[in-house]
Amino acid sequence: MTLRAVVEGVGHYLPDRIVPNSEFEKSLDTSDEWIRTRSGIERRHFAAEDQTTSDLAVRAARAALENAGLSVEDIDGIIVATSTPDLTFPSVATMVQRDLGMTRGFGFDVQAVCAGFVYALTNAHALIVAGQARRLLVIGAETFSRIMDWTDRSTCVLFGDGAGALILGAQEGNGSTEDRGVLSADLNSDGRYREMLYVDGGVSSTGTAGKLRMQGNPLFRQAVEKLTSTADAALDKIGLQGSDVDWIVPHQANIRIIQGTARKMGLSMDKVIVTVQDHGNTSAASIPLALSVGVEQGRIRQGDLVLSEAIGGGLAWGAVVLRW
Template sequence: MTKLRAVSVGIGHYLPARIVENAEFEATLDTSDDWIRSRSGIERRHFAADGETTSQMAVAAARKALDMAGLAPDDIDAVIVATSTPDLTFPSCATMVQAGLGMTRGFAFDVQAVCAGFVFALANADALIASGQAKRALVIGAETFSRIMDWTDRGTCVLFGDGAGALILEAQTGAGTAADRGVLATDLNSDGRYRDLLYVDGGVSSSQTTGVLRMEGREVFRHAVEKLAQTAEAALAKAGVQPEQIDWIVPHQANLRIITRTAQKMGVGMDRVVVTVQDHGNTSAASIPLALSVGVARGQIKRGDLLVCEAIGGGLAWGAVVIRW
């Protein structure tokens, strides 16, 4: 039985020029390079320049994905941007990307599921393609988390960075089996009871301020390891594949200890995990597409490889996608 699949045809990423090494924080915080590395695995991150916006970074990543795919902006039917740090309250960042690319057709919208945003956006793109509403979807994760940091909180401000990654999915016909290229299965979850574990303490209707990020690190860690393994295994079961068949886990790059523990719970060796957290920090919704793009550029991820991407973020919201590259 044939089935429409959302197949990857282009990937690209963008990182701001400014690289911030851990040592920079030693001048203003009671912290050190060793402390940050030992607790997170992070060595450096990128921060957006003054005036550099989320949509601008998203456009830069999108252009690279379009170049790889050999497509023009008007070949795209849908633009979906996963972000928690849009340029403005409205309109959506996605419409700004649409304009920035010079697109004169199609539709665009944002998805907000914090660090899980790219997984949620991929699930939306897959559904649009499967239903015939879009032939090609440009899915982007882009964040400027440096704009919502409390620079006096050493437990959070050293963890996050800025960047963007973009993936183009195209409708192609598959045989309806796990051997097909494209998105094979998705698993999405949320539980609003845990909202206070990771949130920003400002907003339009509550405080009329932007606010800054607040996190209960130990509790987030505990939930992350348990829920990431569960959602990845659920997505794999839906796809009809086993963990030993995975070529690569491409996880949300939040913390190296979370990444390692999750892989252990799944029975997958770290030699099959794409890790970029040391160079990017936690870029929230941008972290998975950044890791995908870097994995492709390194020659790790190759056509036909079986990948599982999993992420958890504020909400709490978490999910996974199984995709054959």
């Protein structure tokens, strides 16, 4: 028998404030048509002034617990993927732990920008397989609206705020790719590409949070190539290929990147869960958000083979294959 980390519940939360593309026309030389054509984004959600990343994460966590029919007493640990923490420290995960009333177990954050949830999910799987935990709450949560340069039309129209959460539980499988749970993962990074996507501030450099900076065209070319290669690598590790996949649930950065990756893998967009039009790029929150929406819509069902891949600043990228 093989121990697997199986998805037991999923949930998400989006702030109340919905910002349509037209809102940016008031202050920037842009238009709804320009934003839609280049990104596929139609609207996004922004956190309220008094909402923090941990607030969003807690809402998503509670939704996932309800979906799984579990209580916080059933959880052994919390892993939060985020690049926009409430504070430099302590971790968002410990704040979620506090707000959920969880007084046992552990919590820590993972920072790999838009690839953060893939990294967090891989770490959660490893902890469960190693016997360090029986059940983990894995969250992606971001408030990217706090690090936008509102004069830069090439970046500020692309990002949104939100949170998504999965509950992974230890279950026995037979060791085949028909098992439910995480089947394989592929993680990568290359710091030579830092200038393509970064924030120009930090604790030890400027003492400020900084603003997001991005080189769009070079990043686009890297994204399609690296997302395709990591997806293929994750599938190859378990002897599967693109045609075996029921759903691709990618990082929701840009519809052209999503389409380009699916095309290079030889897969129809009918097999891709797309939420970028409604959420924008929510960085580490985008994959769990899309997974939760896919389940809520009745598209992702138990037994489906799901592939998720993401790329973010670093550059850091990776993919996870799991059977729902």
